Amino acid sequence: MTHRIGVVTFPGSLDDRDAQRAIRIAGAEPVALWHADHDLQGVDAIILPGGFSYGDYLRAGAIAARAPIMTEVISAANAGMPVLGICNGFQMLTEAHLLPGGLIRNEKGNFIRRDQGLIVESTDTAWSNAFTQGQEIVIPLKNGEGGFIASNEELDRLEGEGRVVFRYSGSNPNGSMRDIAGISNAAGNVVGLMPHPEHAVEPGFGPDTQNAMRSGTDGLGFFASALTALLAV
Ligand SMILES: NC(=O)CC[C@H](N)C(=O)O
Secondary structure (H helix, E strand, O other), rough: OOOEEEEEOOOOEOOOHHHHHHHHOOOEEEEEEOOOOOOOOOOOOOEOOOOOOOHHOOOOOOOOOOOHHHHHHHHHOOOOOEEEEEEEHHHHHOOOOOOOOOEEEOOOOOOEEEEEEHHHOOOOOOOOOOOOOOOEEEEEEEEEEOEEEEHHHHEEEEEHOEEEEEEEEOOOOOOOOEEEEEEEEOOOOEEEEOOOHOOOOOOOOOOOOOOOOOOOOOOOHHHHHHHHHHOOO
């Protein structure tokens, strides 16, 4: 059975087509979902893609988190459907309170674009089970508001519950507290991260392709993880 993974397009989304392409490469069927609908079209999992939804007005992700389709996305996430928020999608997940904390302007104020090393801290989620704990992966990072913040109490809770899924390796690119690059909800079906797995799924087009040790396709593991999680349902 082919699993169907929906990608929601908002006004200002940029990486929705890349997410759809990555889903197809991973062996699932991408389904285009529209922000103004109240219809998830029976998908098995959902991706909130990167970009500048609603021009990042108010706060990045704040308006998208209140778009019509988010009513259905929030219910599905609370019912256990795998949901991945990538970059602007991560910002939406925190704004929708599906994930705690928030994302603020990068520490040095500039937009950052680079190939980014990440340490996989938890493989206990719907989007990271294909990795091994402690594995280093490299995928692209590109954002202006990627600094993850939360109260010390919340950060302790996230760490204590094993919900820090990815941490930046090497230098922290944006001032994220405790080098956090991605987190999950308590059930592990909802994951948000700032770097972009959907841009690292094809040999020759991903990051670090000059390095013979790397395939440039580390992003595939996210999509493979979701398919494994769906088979277990
Ligand atoms: N690549 C993105 O999704 C960008 C996210 C967001 N709009 C920012 O600049 O922080």
